[in-house]
Amino acid sequence: MRGCGHIAIVCAALLASAPALAQQRGSDVGGQPTKRQLTKMPRLVKFVETEYPAAMKAAGVSASVVLTIEIGATGKVTNVAVAESAGADFDAAALAAASGFEFEPAEVDDKPAPAKITYRYDFVIEAAEPPPPPPELSSLEGEVRAASNGAPIAGAKVNVSGGPGGVVSIARSATTDDAGRFSLSNLPAGSYEVVVEAPDGTTTRFSETVTPGKKTRLRYDVVPRPPPPRQPAPDDVEEVSVRGTPRARREVVDYAVRAEQAKKVAGTQGDVLKVVQNLPGISRPPVASGQIVVWGSAPKDTRVYVDGVDLPALYHGSGLRGTINSDLVASIDLVPGAFGAEYGRGLGGLVRVETRALPRGTHGYVGADTLDGSAFASTEITDKIRIGSAFRYSWLDRVLAATSAPDVGDFFPIPRYRDAQLKATFDLRKRESVDTVFLVSSDQLDRTVPSPDPAKRRVEATRSGFWRAYARYTSVADNGDTTIVTPFVGHDTSSLVQRFGATPTRLDVESERYGIRASLRSKIGSHVSLVTGMDALGTASSVSREGSLTLPPREGDIAVFGQPPGDEYAVDRWKTHILDVGPHAYADVRIGPVTLTPGVRFDAFVMEGSKKLPPAGNVPPIGFSRMETAIAPRASARWDVTGRFALTTAYGNYHQPPEPEDLSAVFGTPDLGLSRSTHVTAGESLRITDSLTFDVVAFDKRMKDLVVRSRLTNPLRARSLTQNGEGRSYGVQFLLRQEMWKGFFGWASYAISKSERRFEGDESWRPFDFDQPHVFSLVLSQEIGRWGVGARFRYASGNPRTPVVGSAYDARSDRFDPVFGAHNTTRIPSFWQLDLRVDRTFELGRGVRALVFADLQNVTNRENAEEIAYSPDFRRRGIITGLPFIAVIGGRLEL
Structure with a gap:
């Protein structure tokens, strides 16, 4: 509920002032007086909102006050008077507001000139708009699995953001259970970005469209990447992965062993890198040897990379330890053969x-x-x-x-x-x-x-x-x-x-x-x-x-x-x-x-x-x-x-x-x-x-x-x-x-x-x-x-x-x-x-x-x-x- 106003009878006001304007005469070429022409009406550029009279507002009374406003050649209000009263409270509020108005001045013969207008200031108690009907809500549910072998990923966070029209107005999240399942309900129809964050820190993005009143069921296949920045604990789920092609793609040969599991494999003495020796495709090396023999290739034919940088050896010469501390290892890929185009210079694995x-x-x-x-x-x-x-x-x-x-x-x-x-x-x-x-x-x-x-x-x-x-x-x-x-x-x-x-x-x-x-x-x-x-x-x-x-x-x-x-x-x-x-x-x-x-x-x-x-x-x-x-x-x-x-x-x-x-x-x-x-x-x-x-x-x-x-x-x-x-x-x-x-x-x-x-x-x-x-x-x-x-x-x-x-x-x-x-x-x-x-x-x-x-x-x-x-x-x-x-x-x- 507020006071509002508008110029109700501008034209009439300007016509009413025409005699005064007509008295200002000039001369044409023949010396005869010429009537001046109004070329631009004044335009309100600054409106002042007034306080609604409290008593009238409480009583639910609406009213309109008609004002006569004189505007100078600069656009400032020079005088305001009540032409039609609506009562003392409404009149005072309207006069106070109109005195602060500012205008673009009227123009006569394309030059600024004073003017007088009639303005109606309305006091209206606005009725509250009825709330829109609640949107028809939907649900998004599904499961998160490893892209390599379909294994369910427990503890993954599924973050959903978006809303109607693609505007981000909704942000929800859920965590997968032991079977990799999740459910998000009460979602309005619209476009959403789904970010799946695996427990090892992998983030994978998807785009989904939610249909009104329908349940959308999905399956997200993700591929592990290096873990999030935190100290490992027994329940960590970093993947020490053995894959047939690089991680960014669906793998042809893909075995995954959790880092904490790898540390507890008998015979590895807690060394994550040594778990590779226990997987298919690896021949048993001689004792006191750090050799890696993969699918019948000579030891020197297999390449070793750390963060994409080549190393001459994965293990110390004795084969008893890896050359990198296990607490700095996020993942291992062993590709016995047929690896992707990003690596070369090797005939083996x-x-x-x-x-x-x-x-x-x-x-x-x-x-x-x-x-x-x-x-x-x-x-x-x-x-x-x-x-x-x-x-x-x-x-x-x-x-x-x-x-x-x-x-x-x-x-x-x-x-x-x-x-x-x-x-x-x-x-x-x-x-x-x-x-x-x-x-x-x-x-x-x-x-x-x-x-x-x-x-x-x-x-x-x-x-x-x-x-x-x-x-x-x-x-x-x-x-x-x-x-x-x-x-x-x-x-x-x-x-x-x-x-x-x-x-x-x-x-x-x-x-x-x-x-x-x-x-x-x-x-x-x-x-x-x-x-x-x-x-x-x-x-x-x-x-x-x-x-x-x-x-x-x-x-x-x-x-x-x-x-x-x-x-x-x-x-x-x-x-x-x-x-x-x-x-x-x-x-x-x-x-x-x-x-x-x-x-x-x-x-x-x-x-x-x-x-x-x-x-x-x-x-x-x-x-x-x-x-x-x-x-x-x-x-x-x-x-x-x-x-x-x-x-x-x-x-x-x-x-x-x-x-x-x-x-x-x-x-x-x-x-x-x-x-x-x-x-x-x-x-x-x-x-x-x-x-x-x-x-x-x-x-x-x-x-x-x-x-x-x-x-x-x-x-x-x-x-x-x-x-x-x-x-x-x-x-x-x-x-x-x-x-x-x-x-x-x-x-x-x-x-x-x-x-x-x-x-x-x-x-x-x-x-x-x-x-x-x-x-x-x-x-x-x-x-x-x-x-x-x-x-x-x-x-x-x-x-x-x-x-x-x-x-x-x-x-x-x-x-x-x-x-x-x-x-x-x-x-x-x-x-x-x-x-x-x-x-x-x-x-x-x-x-x-x-x-x-x-x-x-x-x-x-x-x-x-x-x-x-x-x-x-x-x-x-x-x-x-x-x-x-x-x-x-x-x-x-x-x-």
Whole structure:
């Protein structure tokens, strides 16, 4: 209810004032007076609202007061009078309001002039408008599942914002239950943005339209990403994922293990990275080895990346620990084959590690066990800057020295390792940040095989290390487009010294690494997204080698453990530079239940070296430089036949440059080119229950142009190695997995495969040196309150070896040389081992928690064969066994 007014009879008022205006005369050309013309009426530009007289308002009385208002030539009110009264209260209120009016002045003959108008000021009690009818409400409900295997995701937040007309007027949220279900009711019809935030921090956006009065049922498939910035706890749900293609897409081979579950797998000693060794597709590595043999590929054919930056090793040389602290690991991807277009330079598999987002606040832990000690700490410097660091230092050599026989390291090299990590996060703006990371790792392994005869004493010493420094810029636009740019630099070093009696062999490699990885993910329509990127890596190496031409041995060499090297001796020092620039692109196309991912990668390799031929007298060395290009098509497809059953397939071509140590003009071949392989996979995924799944994957790899040692007794100059090798690997792997259910989780995996090699042109194939036809793994874990118990059982076929069928005495060297049978026609005895784990958590208050554990390896004390050894005359054969029963006991204190 308020006072209001308007000019009711302006025209009449102006006409009434016309006589006065007419009295103002001028003269025309003839001297006759001329009547002036009104060319513009006054216009109210400032209205003053008055207070409604209280008594009249209370009585519900409405009225109108007619006023006469005189307006000056400037538009100001000069006089106000009541022409028609409505009572003293209304008159006074109207006069007070009108005195403050302002006008655009009237104009006569286009010039400002005074005017008088009549104005009616209305006092109206406005009736309240009836409320609009309530909108017809709807509901939004559905379930959140893992895109890879359909597993329900519990604890995910579903945030809904939007409303009628697309205007954000409604904001609701719900949390999924144990079956991944959620429900949001009382939503008005309209357009909404749905943001699904998984417990590990993944956010996935969807657009939905809600229809009036109807229930909308949906299923959201999300793919885990690095976890949110917070300290891990037993109920954390970060995913340590093993996938068949990169995470941003539907996966062809995808296994996921929660980070906290991975830490509790028996035999891993709480190391998240080591859980990869228990999954299908991985052959059992030899003891004291950090090798990764995936689907029949050589260890050097598998690439390791951290945040998109290449690393020379996932594990320390002993294989006992990963090279990155578990509390800095957010996720792991193991892709045995057929990976996407964004990665290259490898014929085998792919291991990708994502570092954890740093938590807010101050957190950390200190821990120690039989193997080593470690610590992690992070803090929030400002609301936009966080920093965290971790380190690990081994002391197993000192523990064994104090508790075991002095010759414990005769056959098992006792590792000495250390690593450290430093990470700083800078939040630039919303959804825009820079992570700077520094990683460093070093290893030392020494082994001596004693002998009463000094000439037969064997010594092996290995040194390796690396560091990496990189910055990772991440930006997510409002439309969801994601840009990631990661420049990096680093240094790798390795040294291998082998001495058999007086014959030494040494190989030293120092490499400077530099490169950049960049990608842009864009959404094109509702069912298509496109990723374009660049992957560049340069490696400048300095290599020094001396000793036997046949040491260190390479895949395909016929040799036995302890065999003395040949008498030939050579020395070479050279430098190489290999640069690869790999632009790539792929698209995700969803057509109903089918997801297609076509892609392509183009690689341009520049290979340079300091020596094309062996040195000859005083002739200066001649270097080499060449370019080689390769186009690699990649594709994958997934068909969700039902909500519980899916079929997958993938295909890809892959290329790999030669190793720097193979480009020697003395020990190798400087003009080696690219090795090539083709991967094909096909599989199915069945969700038997909401927490029990069964996956089957068949694979086939074909390799050619592999680098092998020359068959010639006296190779041509600068031709000690050739590219006449061919390979094939094929098989089927099975995984039955129980996700967390009433405190229990576990899986059983089995792979049956065959990996073979041959020289190009040969008709027959031989077993690959790392061929293991049968690999089985069973992992079980149960949480009972604050207690945890677990078991792991592993079985693996032994690696192939070439039998010794006799020996010949070399009088000149005073030694026996072996006489070999057919290549790789016998095997090391099969391996099996049972490991147990028990742990207990203690809550100490004020956010402090303690964990103690015992990880019992080889509880049956089985003497597993690791290698076949022979007597000096090669007439007696024995077995070198692996680790006996070992109890790794430790604990950690967490804040």
